Amino acid sequence: MHSAFDINAIRAQFPILAREINGYALAYLDNAASAQKPTAVMDAMKGQSERAYANVHRGLHTMANETTEAFEAARGKVAAFLGAPSSSNIVFTRGATEALNLCAYGLSHLIEPGDEIIISQMEHHSNIVPWHFLRERYGAVIRFVPVTEEGALDLDAFKSMLGEKTKIASIVHMSNVLGTVNPIADIAKWAKAAGAVMISDGTQAAVHMDVNVQELGVDLYCMTGHKLYGPTAIGALYGTSDILEKMQPFNGGGEMIEDVFEDRVTYNEAPYKFEAGTPPILEAIGLGAAIDWITQFSSEDIRQHEMALYNAARDGLAGMNSVRVIGTTSDKGPVLSFTLEGAHAHDLAQILDKYGVAVRAGQHCTQPLMARYNIHSTARASFGIYNTLDEADRFVAAVRKAALFLS
Ligand SMILES: Cc1ncc(COP(=O)(O)O)c(C=O)c1O
Numbered sequence: 383m384h385s386a387f388d389i390n391a392i393r394a395q396f397p398i399l400a401r402e403i404n405g406y407a408l409a410y411l412d413n414a415a416s417a418q419k420p421t422a423v424m425d426a427m428k429g430q431s432e433r434a435y436a437n438v439h440r441g442l443h444t445m446a447n448e449t450t451e452a453f454e455a456a457r458g459k460v461a462a463f464l465g466a467p468s469s470s471n472i473v474f475t476r477g478a479t480e481a482l483n484l485c486a487y488g489l490s491h492l493i494e495p496g497d498e499i500i501i502s503q504m505e506h507h508s509n510i511v512p513w514h515f516l517r518e519r520y521g522a523v524i525r526f527v528p529v530t531e532e533g534a535l536d537l538d539a540f541k542s543m544l545g546e547k548t549k550i551a552s553i554v555h556m557s558n559v560l561g562t563v564n565p566i567a568d569i570a571k572w573a574k575a576a577g578a579v580m581i582s583d584g585t586q587a588a589v590h591m592d593v594n595v596q597e598l599g600v601d602l603y604c605m606t607g608h609k610l611y612g613p614t615a616i617g618a619l620y621g622t623s624d625i626l627e628k629m630q631p632f633n634g635g636g637e638m639i640e641d642v643f644e645d646r647v648t649y650n651e652a653p654y655k656f657e658a659g660t661p662p663i664l665e666a667i668g669l670g671a672a673i674d675w676i677t678q679f680s681s682e683d684i685r686q687h688e689m690a691l692y693n694a695a696r697d698g699l700a701g702m703n704s705v706r707v708i709g710t711t712s713d714k715g716p717v718l719s720f721t722l723e724g725a726h727a728h729d730l731a732q733i734l735d736k737y738g739v740a741v742r743a744g745q746h747c748t749q750p751l752m753a754r755y756n757i758h759s760t761a762r763a764s765f766g767i768y769n770t771l772d773e774a775d776r777f778v779a780a781v782r783k784a785a786l787f788l789s
Pocket residue numbers: 414415476477478479480506508509554556557558583585586605606607617
């Protein structure tokens with residue numbers, strides 16, 4: 383296989399990949415859950431702790447100023463990475479889940495009973511449950527765009543759902559189970575023409591493709607660090623200046639205020655209005671380092687590499703009658719979900735682990751999607767920049783062995 387970049391040099395930057403699991407070289411294919419971190423990310427966090435660490439924003443001393451500079455520089459890197467007009471459009475959150483909860487809470491004051499929120503059957507629970515809060519608390523009605531058998535969104539159904547009552551549309555950019563990449567620019571155009579606020583969950587998409595929030599035309603877009611070769615507990619929410627102005631703050635406390643009196647409080651401007659308390663400082667700096675690291679490669683090269691591995695794994699399973707691949711659209715990222723007839727996905731994952739192959743098994747926080755396919759769970763192999771063809775082959779061989787044993 384032709385690979386445009388030096389895979390061995392890339393792997394050397396991820397010391398954890400040299401691990402052995404149960405006597406086998408680790409084949410880490412659980413990247414859609416959390417990817418591993420290169421030394422550049424770990425060094426950035428450690429280096430900041432060793433050189434200049436203090437709380438951000440409030441200091442008048444050198445280290446506080448240096449830490450603030452590094453923290454705000456990371457915000458600028460996220461803004462550039464997502465194609466946002468300015469770093470003031472980027473709110474740091476503790477991950478995509480918190481970003482989506484912030485969207486729901488922040489917009490909740492605009493919701494009247496009977497107002498509609500359109501999401502889809504392929505959403506992660508973090509883009510479902512916050513809207514259920516609005517259903518329970520304010521009488522919102524949630525409508526689910528159906529998913530076709532191949533794993534595409536039924537776009538005609540989406541269009542037919544839009545109407546006067548639609549207040550919000552929140553659609554995942556790339557599914558964490560199906561791998562499907564949704565045409566968010568079109569969806570945003572239709573949603574906004576109907577007067578709805580358009581949100582997209584870019585947690586998976588931001589890892590595997592170039593994202594430009596302005597070209598997508600979304601009002602709000604979220605991403606997370608730990609899938610982008612960065613640390614946990616850090617993510618970001620992009621919002622247009624207009625929507626961030628309209629959204630009410632989520633957490634109250636220090637930093638998000640302008641003035642506090644006994645009888646009233648006034649808020650800081652965005653993005654600080656949404657960042658109460660001490661933020662995850664080192665994690666934000668780590669996310670900035672992850673963005674620096676990943677953007678040294680061409681996203682087209684990454685995509686070609688990852689999809690070659692995906693295709694090899696999918697083709698390797700294709701000959702097995704007992705395997706059913708879930709999510710077969712052509713426009714997709716390197717996520718391979720499947721069921722093995724007669725076997726529970728958890729048992730399958732445990733057997734693969736015996737061969738050093740790490741995959742995820744379960745419902746992947748997508749119960750409505752599992753119900754759509756009438757399945758209980760899937761096993762999921764997800765490929766990242768450092769995976770190899772040999773690992774894809776070892777995955778296929780291990781599934782074959784497991785199938786002999788389980789079914
Ligand atoms: C599509 C999607 N949305 C949201 C999330 C939640 O992300 P986080 O772990 O950053 O809260 C995930 C994580 O699996 C995801 O895959």
